Amino acid sequence: MLADIAIENLGVIPAASAEFSSGLTVLTGETGAGKTMVVTGLRLLSGGRADASRVRTGAPQAVVEGRFITENVPTDIVERATGIVSNAGGAADENGEFLAVRSVNANGRSKAHLGGRAVPAAILSDFSGELLTIHGQNDQLRLLSPERQLDALDRFLPTLTNLRIGYSEKYSTWKELSRDLKQRISSRRELAQEVDRLQFAINEIDAVSPEPGEDAELLSQIRRLQDVDTLREQAATALGAIDGVGALSDAMGGSAGFDEGQESASDQLGQAESALGGSEDPKLKEISGLLSEITSLLGEVSVELGSFLADLPADPQALDEMLTRQQQLKLLTRKYAGDIDGVLEWRRKAQLRLESIDISSEAIDKLKEKVKKSESTMMRAAKKLSTERCKAAKRLSATVTEELQGLAMQKARFIAAMTAAEPGPTGIDAVEFQLAANALAQPRPLASSASGGELSRVMLALEVILAAGTTGTTLVFDEVDAGVGGRAAVEIGRRLARLANDNQVIVVTHLPQVAAYADTHLHVAKDVGEGSVSSGVESLSYERRIEELSRMLAGLDDTETGRAHATELLERAQRECEDIREEASAGEFAVSA
Secondary structure (H helix, E strand, C coil): CEEEEEEEEECCEEEEEEECCCCEEEEECCCCCCHHHHHHHHHHHCCCCCCHHHECCCCCEEEEEEEECCCCCCHHHHHHHHHHHHHCCCCCCCCCCEEEEEEEECCCCEEEEECCEEECHHHHHHHHHHHEEEECHHHHHHCCCHHHHHHHHHHHCHHHHHHHHHHHHHHHHHHHHHHHHHHHHHCHHHHHHHHHHHHHHHHHHHHHCCCCCHHHHHHHHHHHHHCHHHHHHHHHHHHHHHHCHHHHHHHHCCCCCCCCCCCCHHHHHHHHHHHHHCCCCHHHHHHHHHHHHHHHHHHHHHHHHHHHHHHCCCCCCHHHHHHHHHHHHHHHHHHCCCCHHHHHHHHHHHHHHHHHCCCCHHHHHHHHHHHHHHHHHHHHHHHHHHHHHHHHHHHHHHHHHHHHHHCCCCCCEEEEEEEEEEEECCEEEEEEEEEECCCCCCCEEHHHHCCHHHHHHHHHHHHHHHCCCCCCCEEEEECCCCCCCHHHHHHHHHHHHHHCCCCEEEEECCCHHHHCCCCEEEEEEEEECCCCEEEEEEECCHHHHHHHHHHHHHCCCCCHHHHHHHHHHHHHHHHHHHHHHHHHHCCCCCCCC
16 A cells, blocks of 8 residues: 655656555546646656656656555465565665655666665565556556456456466467477478487497596596606605615615615604603603604505505506597597586487487477467366356456446447457457447447447446455546536546445546545645746645535536535535445445435
């Protein structure tokens, strides 16, 4: 629900704010006072197109700020709206409310913020779409599109929405399988060539049969082989120094210049340990223990050096074999990936792609059978959806007709005409809303048969019917009562009051009959100065409402007759509002008059 809105430098409004309560709120004022700027502000908060011409003359930018609360809003709507804010990185404030801001610079650039974070305007549209619906003259024109009419029919019954979702999933499956079949048949030659290329590459990799990490390991071994003599001499000399000439001779086939009279490190450490081992002095015993640990560690080093020497290749042909193997691996890494691990990953993906391509006659036949079964499943869902839509169309026709009769269109008939269509994302049906002036008249499409006032009443009737059973949403009507007067205006006021019993309804109107039913009456007044025009928004008290209704009735705000007429209108409308609330509390609410 929209709690309040603040506007700066939008149109003729330099700065204004308005608080919205639950129930029915009307905005009135003289022509050009800026009433529609409030709706323009709401459209901006809804992610609508930013128009630099709406920025107040001389101002650098226009700013609209709206605060949304989720009290009394259905849980599923709150969860979706909260999810949109969270995914955008925003969050509710400390009161659990969401702040939306839209600014439009005089050069046309705009910015949007939601929940404290900068977001694209499309995110504002997604968020406000869950909580706010705006109806205006342009929205009436959109009602004339077949897609919107079908959507309205599907909204009429909750079961239709579920059936439509189920059908849509089956349609998508059928469409995807059909697309695959068409591609396989039309691209059989290209797919066959792709199979050949993939198979050749896989065979080439398999012929080399690389192991994970083999290229890096092979490079290390080649470097070792190229330096094998130096490595053997270094390791053997170290081993001889540790274990003596015998170990050196075993490793190198001779002492290699090592002094045969020189004692090994192991012998000298052993002598040092023996010299201290029998001492009774605590310090020398401690040193003896350290020498023992060093001797043990030196033994481990000796073992590692011996193992290193034993692993050094002695075959002179090994280096040539490794260099040849390295060239085989480089051929693969030049063609398929930067290293052998990448080559193996490429092969894995190529194998999966190869397995997914089957252009044999048997595979085509199997896919054709899948398409046929999927189409059969889809058509069963489509026919079930169509059957329920036909039933709903009859009920909607009767319900809207009854509602229109209560809106001073006593003889009018509304028809939701169903026709067959090719399978599409929404089913196998097309719907066309038609209107007949009386029982004998031929029904004609809304676009060619309804006047502006009639179209307004049709849209209002649909909204009242489709909103039945919903709670907590915000509905904005921007002069949808244009071209309506007299008895029809009173009935529109009643419908809006009923609609506002469970929803927040905001209406911009010129009709006093509608304004009289409001729970909150906001007045937009303009002040014409020497060089500019400015407007402000005022919440009217009871007395000020009488004055405004008098002005709206016939400009009789300063006469006793005008005040008496306005007082009677307001008191009667408010009594009816009380009756509507009592009916709703007792569960007696009916859509029609």
